[in-house]
Amino acid sequence: MTLKDLTKPWAAFNYGFLDESAKRELRRKMLKAVAVPGYQVPYASREVPMARGWGTGGLQATLTLLKPTSVVKVIDQGADDSVNAVSIRKFFARVGGAVETEDTQKATIIQSRHRIPEEKLREDQILVLQVPDPEPLRAVQPDMSIAREMHGDADYGQLWLVLYEQLVKSGRIIQGSSYPSMVNGRYVISPSPIPRWDVKKLHQADHLTILSAGREKRIYAVPPYTNVEPLVFDDVPYRVEDHQDKTCYRSNVTGFFMNELPQDDGSSRHELSDSHFGVKQIRRNEGEAVEIAKTWYNNGRMD
Amino acid sequence: MAALFNTVPRHEPRLMLAEPMLSMRGISKSFGEVKAVIDVDVTVYPGEVLGIVGESGSGKSTLLRMMNLEDTPEAGSYHLSLPDQEERNLFTLDRFERRMLRARHIGIVYQNPHLGLLMGHTSSGNVAERLLIAGNRNFADLRSRARESLQASEFPLERIDARPRELSGGMQQRVQLAKAIALEPAVLLLDEPTTGLDVSVQALVLDTLKRLQQERAITMVLVSHDLGVIRTMADRVMVMRRGRVVEQGLADQIFQDPQHEYTQQLVHAKL
Numbered sequence A: 001m002t003l004k005d006l007t008k009p010w011a012a013f014n015y016g017f018l019d020e021s022a023k024r025e026l027r028r029k030m031l032k033a034v035a036v037p038g039y040q041v042p043y044a045s046r047e048v049p050m051a052r053g054w055g056t057g058g059l060q061a062t063l064t065l066l067k068p069t070s071v072v073k074v075i076d077q078g079a080d081d082s083v084n085a086v087s088i089r090k091f092f093a094r095v096g097g098a099v100e101t102e103d104t105q106k107a108t109i110i111q112s113r114h115r116i117p118e119e120k121l122r123e124d125q126i127l128v129l130q131v132p133d134p135e136p137l138r139a140v141q142p143d144m145s146i147a148r149e150m151h152g153d154a155d156y157g158q159l160w161l162v163l164y165e166q167l168v169k170s171g172r173i174i175q176g177s178s179y180p181s182m183v184n185g186r187y188v189i190s191p192s193p194i195p196r197w198d199v200k201k202l203h204q205a206d207h208l209t210i211l212s213a214g215r216e217k218r219i220y221a222v223p224p225y226t227n228v229e230p231l232v233f234d235d236v237p238y239r240v241e242d243h244q245d246k247t248c249y250r251s252n253v254t255g256f257f258m259n260e261l262p263q264d265d266g267s268s269r270h271e272l273s274d275s276h277f278g279v280k281q282i283r284r285n286e287g288e289a290v291e292i293a294k295t296w297y298n299n300g301r302m303d
Numbered sequence B: 001m002a003a004l005f006n007t008v009p010r011h012e013p014r015l016m017l018a019e020p021m022l023s024m025r026g027i028s029k030s031f032g033e034v035k036a037v038i039d040v041d042v043t044v045y046p047g048e049v050l051g052i053v054g055e056s057g058s059g060k061s062t063l064l065r066m067m068n069l070e071d072t073p074e075a076g077s078y079h080l081s082l083p084d085q086e087e088r089n090l091f092t093l094d095r096f097e098r099r100m101l102r103a104r105h106i107g108i109v110y111q112n113p114h115l116g117l118l119m120g121h122t123s124s125g126n127v128a129e130r131l132l133i134a135g136n137r138n139f140a141d142l143r144s145r146a147r148e149s150l151q152a153s154e155f156p157l158e159r160i161d162a163r164p165r166e167l168s169g170g171m172q173q174r175v176q177l178a179k180a181i182a183l184e185p186a187v188l189l190l191d192e193p194t195t196g197l198d199v200s201v202q203a204l205v206l207d208t209l210k211r212l213q214q215e216r217a218i219t220m221v222l223v224s225h226d227l228g229v230i231r232t233m234a235d236r237v238m239v240m241r242r243g244r245v246v247e248q249g250l251a252d253q254i255f256q257d258p259q260h261e262y263t264q265q266l267v268h269a270k271l
């Protein structure tokens, strides 16, 4: 027997790009995050061939979850075809042999930054959210070690205070994306820059959501069938964006989250923000037998 | 200060037959070599104002901080007469229980408003935060209760959404007071609440405190090194020196017939 026989054959990189010890650490941290829903678990964020702040947290989580049979969808601002989304998806195919898809239903892992797809996710799917800033308390407490103590104490009075003062000042709550939400009645999370429209999709969902911030080195999770409650006053109902009545000018579909497209004449048109959902609607309109799963919202409402 | 004494009616000391509202036994606390508080007992009866006087460094604030459960002594026990806590030494509560108990049942006004207020938030918000911590989630109710509490503290209502950092010292103390009484505390702790204010403002804030005390029979512990303030407010007085209680008794007794040499010096220096 020679030394060569005992050595693994040379390869340009490990399967899934990250080395095994990095993946092992992340898996452990993910399990911890699932065990303590909403708790921000610190992890040793590794170098990946992408700048911090561009989704490296999501990337590391997905690389860790990857297996050769994975089918991966990547969304950026709701779209599958942006440069960023395409290159991240290709990277998964290259380093993990994953199958690429734009179809929410076919994906086993969905990595996203700004949106949760309109079609309902299933128990066998995992949503990975890229988080730029995991700390909901940052606005009220710049010192992160004190913020951590506040989480420990469930000391969220000041988060409520911010909402109280928005109501006093503007008569409504201004907080748009990253709406602070209580997970499992214990930890308040920042649900990444998803709109208020999407926060409700996390509540008692069938799927697992992993939220990962590469620059801040924090990972947290919303396990399936877990309560996620946006912070709201009893007498001021939670409002999602006013997109109920908007119709997509391409697919003619109404009642989903839209992108607003300003026109030269000052008016605006709307198109579905979930781009592949729109593609499927158009193909169906053209007579193709396209399968579209149940959606979280129906006629612009979620019940 | 002399004018103040004439305007505020003196009242008869209360009979102390009731169960104490607050009782501390054998409290000792040191900071390294410094023995800040040494074997101190404190008893405060419902609706009573206990004044604590003593020179700088005598341990008054340290004692008050322990009453507010901000700090734990090396020795001693602490009981408040609360429906569900009567049997418990409050120093054995865990961090979370302490925080909740403090939010619901103890009010405090510090000399330095930065310790008691979030200076960058609105005044009404500062009061509302107390109610939010205690679990109130109704915006209209928070709004009206914050307003009521500020009104009771004689805070100018047209300024309730101004930030404390834009307010005068007297107004800041009124915000602290409104926050402290918002939940009808079992005990209101006041650490030099008017020290540092102009004499005229000081008199007005004391008037408010006096009126609140009479209307609501709030149990208070008032720390001051100003005998004038203590004389105006307190039913009973405790004199501290170098961490120990050297004398205590009804306010009239202490002021008219001080027994301990140190108290005699204090009273005579003042009068």
Ligand SMILES: Nc1ncnc2c1ncn2[C@@H]1O[C@H](COP(=O)(O)OP(=O)(O)OP(=O)(O)O)[C@@H](O)[C@H]1O
Pocket (backbone or CB within 6 Å): B031, B034, B035, B036, B054, B055, B056, B057, B058, B059, B060, B061, B062, B063, B225
């Ligand atoms: N956090 C601390 N660390 C170290 N020493 C302290 C601390 N707090 C208080 N001390 C010391 O304990 C003693 C009592 O201080 P305390 O602040 O209770 O006095 P005080 O009676 O409130 O005085 P003052 O009238 O000046 O406010 C002092 O010697 C003080 O230096």
Ligand SMILES: [Mg+2]
Pocket (backbone or CB within 6 Å): B060, B061, B062, B191
């Ligand atoms: Mg002091």
